[in-house]
């Protein structure tokens with residue numbers, strides 16, 4: 079059997095519920111069916127908004143991976159199927175470069191029959207996530223020019239009202255005029271991050287799905303169980319200047335979810351030594 083046959087026989091063409099909204103299936107479904115051999119079903123009225131949305135309508139629950147897992151479990155409980163796949167995105171400032179916007183997408187898969195759980199991810203600064211206070215229509219138009227409008231939609235909101243999915247110049251003008259006429263409340267414009275209104279986000283969801291698939295395709299060297307993945311990273315790459323250890327990653331530990339086999343793989347970034355520029359001794 080080649081790798082693809084191993085994976086297909088693992089999932090065995092069972093039904094998998096794709097617990098997503100906003101047309102994410104357009105990028106996820108073909109990959110999951112072809113690469114994993116799962117027969118994907120998209121529930122018609124699955125409403126994931128109850129788990130929280132980006133637009134702060136509802137408080138988001140738990141941490142991102144937990145939230146994705148919760149969605150997938152909920153989909154299984156509704157349908158009685160044994161496989162579910164969900165997706166979860168977060169947006170905000172980059173963890174190390176707070177002035178740069180950042181998007182992390184998770185795609186989570188559970189298989190109850192094989193007692194198997196795994197997630198793929200895409201973390202990127204390739205996002206138009208942004209918001210701004212506006213006072214007049216020109217402010218909104220300038221904002222829109224900077225975020226890839228109208229291919230990417232925007233949201234206009236006041237303190238207690240919101241108009242989403244704006245993706246024509248007419249709708250934009252109409253929305254702003256509506257708010258300006260109605261009250262003197264502070265007015266904000268922001269990018270609509272729902273996948274079907276945001277092709278950049280849709281692309282990142284596709285990348286996270288591909289990452290999930292490549293993680294599943296990593297097979298245990300001992301028992302061939304899928305999802306042989308990194309459980310720990312060890313720092314201590316040696317500096318080429320002074321020969322001392324740095325905080326850069328030296329190796330990764332892979333572990334099998336089935337038999338517990340562990341393997342240390344050296345130099346995951348393809349370099350045996352650290353650049354002295356990253357060394358606390360050579361470049362304090």
Ligand SMILES: [Zn+2]
Nearest residue numbers: 298301334337
């Ligand atoms: Zn194994």
Ligand SMILES: [Zn+2]
Nearest residue numbers: 317320357360
């Ligand atoms: Zn050094």
